[in-house]
Amino acid sequence: MTVTLAWLPARLVERTEQTTTARTLVFAVPGWPGHLPGQHVDVRLTADDGYQAVRSYSLAAPADDDRLELGVQPVPDGEVSPYLADQLPPDAEVEMRGPLGNWFVWQPEQTQSALLVAGGSGVVPLVAMIRAHHAAGSPSLFQLIYSVRTPEDIWYREDLTSAGPHFHSQIIHTRRTPQGDSTRAPGRITTADLEQATTRLEPQSPVYVCGPTGFVETASDLLTELLDKQGIDPTTIRTERFG
Known part of the structure; x- marks a missing residue:
């Protein structure tokens, strides 16, 4: 059975510079179900005219209640990444869906190097x-x-x-x-x-x-x-x- 993940409102609470272009963004996402290290999310932006763009971003930190940390590297002429990296205002909202990806993960109970x-x-x-x-x-x-x-x-x-x-x-x-x-x-x-x-x-x-x-x-x-x-x-x- 295919499970459809819901889109959740995500409010930007922090933006940190990693390099001259790369950013870490922290969002508050009420109702977030948690995730495993290595998973990613879909981010959806909706323009005033109703146009929507969806991109995937990796999670940069383990689960921490409703706080999600994403790493964003702007793509030249991109529709989403430049806006997220430098233009999305503090406290503004986007939508997120996830967690996604169950193969590329690490869990604390793993004992191998x-x-x-x-x-x-x-x-x-x-x-x-x-x-x-x-x-x-x-x-x-x-x-x-x-x-x-x-x-x-x-x-x-x-x-x-x-x-x-x-x-x-x-x-x-x-x-x-x-x-x-x-x-x-x-x-x-x-x-x-x-x-x-x-x-x-x-x-x-x-x-x-x-x-x-x-x-x-x-x-x-x-x-x-x-x-x-x-x-x-x-x-x-x-x-x-x-x-």
């Missing part, structure tokens, strides 16, 4: 997992490999440096590295970037990959080869893509 691989704004649902992992005091190993163009493009910098002793992150810069950092030349993700992290995985460890379609396809292919060499079933790889 996990590998998270993100490209750009694809880190948003993974940050929800990282925050949930930290809040639960989980002893399982969490590893994040995060690909960004430049140091200024890193989202959730504070969360990535204060997520506890069982969390490790590695930043890959594709266009420009931090000044004085000569450990890795700028460039796209490679087998060498992923290899050490995969050796720490267990046979049933989940691997989450999120980002633009091209990034996800490349990272998934590299991971499939590495896991296969180690005798780990590549079906543990879960992907979420956009663009």
